Amino acid sequence: MSQLRSRRRLITAGLATAAGASGLGVAAALASRYGLIPPDHGGIYGVGETLTYAAQRLLMFHHPLAREFKPSQISKVFPVNGEPPGSEIYQQLLAGGFKDWRLTVDGLVARPSSFSLADLKWRPSRSQITHQACEEGWSFIAEWTGLPLSDILTLVAVRPQAKYVVFFPFDESWDSLDMADAWHPQTLLAYAMNGQELPTPHGAPVRLRVARQLGYKSVKYLSRITVTDSLKNIGKGLGSISPEEGYSWYAGI
Amino acid sequence: MAESAYFPRLAIRSPDIGNSPRHSAAVRITHWITTFSFFGLLVSGIAILLAHPRLYWGETGSVGTPSLIDLPLPFVLVGQSGWGRSLHFLSAWICVLTGLFYVLSGLLTRHFRKNFLPEIGRSETGPTTYNVLQRLTYLTVVFVLFPLMIWTGLAMSPAIASVFPAVVTVFGGQQSARTMHFFIASLLVVFLVVHVAMVCLAGFTSRVGAMITGRGAAGKEHA
Numbered sequence: 001m002s003q004l005r006s007r008r009r010l011i012t013a014g015l016a017t018a019a020g021a022s023g024l025g026v027a028a029a030l031a032s033r034y035g036l037i038p039p040d041h042g043g044i045y046g047v048g049e050t051l052t053y054a055a056q057r058l059l060m061f062h063h064p065l066a067r068e069f070k071p072s073q074i075s076k077v078f079p080v081n082g083e084p085p086g087s088e089i090y091q092q093l094l095a096g097g098f099k100d101w102r103l104t105v106d107g108l109v110a111r112p113s114s115f116s117l118a119d120l121k122w123r124p125s126r127s128q129i130t131h132q133a134c135e136e137g138w139s140f141i142a143e144w145t146g147l148p149l150s151d152i153l154t155l156v157a158v159r160p161q162a163k164y165v166v167f168f169p170f171d172e173s174w175d176s177l178d179m180a181d182a183w184h185p186q187t188l189l190a191y192a193m194n195g196q197e198l199p200t201p202h203g204a205p206v207r208l209r210v211a212r213q214l215g216y217k218s219v220k221y222l223s224r225i226t227v228t229d230s231l232k233n234i235g236k237g238l239g240s241i242s243p244e245e246g247y248s249w250y251a252g253i
Numbered sequence: 254m255a256e257s258a259y260f261p262r263l264a265i266r267s268p269d270i271g272n273s274p275r276h277s278a279a280v281r282i283t284h285w286i287t288t289f290s291f292f293g294l295l296v297s298g299i300a301i302l303l304a305h306p307r308l309y310w311g312e313t314g315s316v317g318t319p320s321l322i323d324l325p326l327p328f329v330l331v332g333q334s335g336w337g338r339s340l341h342f343l344s345a346w347i348c349v350l351t352g353l354f355y356v357l358s359g360l361l362t363r364h365f366r367k368n369f370l371p372e373i374g375r376s377e378t379g380p381t382t383y384n385v386l387q388r389l390t391y392l393t394v395v396f397v398l399f400p401l402m403i404w405t406g407l408a409m410s411p412a413i414a415s416v417f418p419a420v421v422t423v424f425g426g427q428q429s430a431r432t433m434h435f436f437i438a439s440l441l442v443v444f445l446v447v448h449v450a451m452v453c454l455a456g457f458t459s460r461v462g463a464m465i466t467g468r469g470a471a472g473k474e475h476a
Binding site: 045051077079131137212242245252 | 422
């Protein structure tokens with residue numbers, strides 16, 4: 001009797017384990033198929049990164065907008081982390097008022113292009129007053145003006161196999177976005193802040209603004225944008241400089 | 254079984270009831286997973302806090318703006334909070350999933366009703382039942398403090414705020430949510446200290462043993 005029961009238990013446990021394992025396998029395959037696995041999914045912390053990224057991507061299936069604020073809510077202090085790039089080329093462009101600056105857009109696009117600051121400013125702009133939080137805990141609200149990244153992506157004609165848009169600045173702080181954030185209407189190539197030219201420490205001449213992620217995803221001092229279907233061969237293949245320094249690639253939390 | 258004496262309703266000995274554990278397997282397993290994940294959350298939460306140990310009220314706050322409280326802690330972990338955040342969110346997933354399982358199983362097995370809801374008109378207490386203060390404390394921790402921790406934590410997420418703006422606006426802003434997250438965490442730490450102190454007072458070995466094996470050595474305890 002008890003032998004029978006323990007055998008039954010063993011079979012039940014075995015079946016449950018098999019079901020659980022195949023369930024996990026199916027979940028992983030589905031997650032991969034629908035782009036729910038972040039590039040820094042490896043290691044023990046990668047489990048948490050993947051759960052957070054997948055859960056938030058599913059919750060944001062309808063592409064909601066980040067909260068926008070009233071002009072009266074704009075902060076009085078706008079702290080920054082880090083220094084402007086010290087490279088000679090950036091310093092020369094800065095000294096020349098960025099007249100010779102070009103933004104290169106290449107990769108999986110039909111029309112690789114490069115844009116001057118005037119080219120970008122000539123296109124229809126969008127202004128939004130949004131909250132920017134640093135992962136350290138502080139935050140501010142500012143008005144950002146620029147052109148939606150989606151406008152540039154349309155212009156260069158992104159190929160259908162594109163999965164990520166990679167941003168290279170004049171320093172090492174490269175980063176990437178998935179297509180959901182790249183096409184999001186609030187994702188800007190911002191050239192103005194609070195109605196003024198983008199101040200140098202805030203990323204002049206043009207920075208990325210990603211409204212639904214923490215501040216460090218909003219790459220400053222942009223130089224080049226590449227559209228790709230794989231992040232494997234860029235840096236250590238983790239999607240941005242952040243995971244190489246111990247931070248998450250996805251910063252929606 | 255010695256325990257039966259403490260359950261007047263169960264005075265008639267039956268083998269099943271006499272052998273029923275003091276804590277069910279679900280309670281024991283979730284208790285220890287919660288313990289480890291809470292410890293992970295606490296350590297990583299302190300690491301994150303040390304990147305900016307100032308608290309604000311409202312939507313925004315930074316160095317150069319008035320703070321609500323300047324915690325007497327140094328800004329030591331600037332640029333070092335990456336592991337803190339990763340450990341925090343991994344622990345949070347474990348804690349929340351465990352908590353969900355605990356609450357669902359507690360509702361199904363009537364654990365909360367039997368052990369946590371204060372019973373009006375019954376005053377017997379002993380080492381195997383909880384008094385009114387204990388019951389209310391556990392109910393508050395499970396159904397108020399932990400949910401508020403999750404809520405204020407999610408309110409700090411810009412992605413979650415885009416999906417459910419009310420999670421943050423109800424607190425008056427992202428910085429208010431951060432400040433509340435800190436204070437509710439502090440209350441949970443107070444609970445933890447009192448909880449461990451009471452376990453020590455009631456007999457550390459037998460109480461911790463009961464939470465591991467399920468067997469309450471009530472007879473050996475000083476009630």
